[in-house]
Amino acid sequence: MTLQITQTLDARGLSCPMPIVKTAQAIKTIPSGGLIEVLATDPGSVKDFAAWSRTTGNELVEQTTDSGVFRFVLRRK
């Protein structure tokens, strides 16, 4: 089943902490239960998104890596 993405955020090329900051801003614009997809190249983002998800309660639904690009799908709490 394909996930129904509400919004995609391209954070590739941004350094820490901007991928998380942009995600925290963007997730406020989608409805509760909506999905946001984030693309990032910051090597710290794998641990950062896991920590952000745990702390804020926005669920990390999916995480993949493809040729140096990390992709995260989060569900707004």
Added chain:
Amino acid sequence: MGEPLNVVLFSGTDDKLQAAAVLTAGAAALGKPVNLFLQYWALDAFRADRIEQDHGLAPEAGAEGRVAVDGLRAAGQASWADTLRQAKELGGVDIEACSLSMDLLHLTPADLDPLVDGVEGVTAFYLNAGEGQVVFI
């Protein structure tokens, strides 16, 4: 998210201001309140007429550090002032000028960049800090 993070920002070089801005933005993204207290040379860097200028690097950076910092900036890294602006958009970030440092530098609130929310003394800083950690940079 619980107690605030309290950062006493004393240093006015771009590397230390960048580090403080990153700490601030990270906390703000987690929903943690942040109090930034600007003293001495950090406050000077927040002057409206100087905030976008080059503030140099800490002495330990050396020539190699200068090249590294310039490289990151050329790759599109947000400046510390931009990082703080984005952190403030997330909410929960309060930036206050130390009143003693205002006197020291002969500044009035009108001299400061709009990033600065107000002027306060150390007592107000501690009151707002509550039981949260205090970080000195």
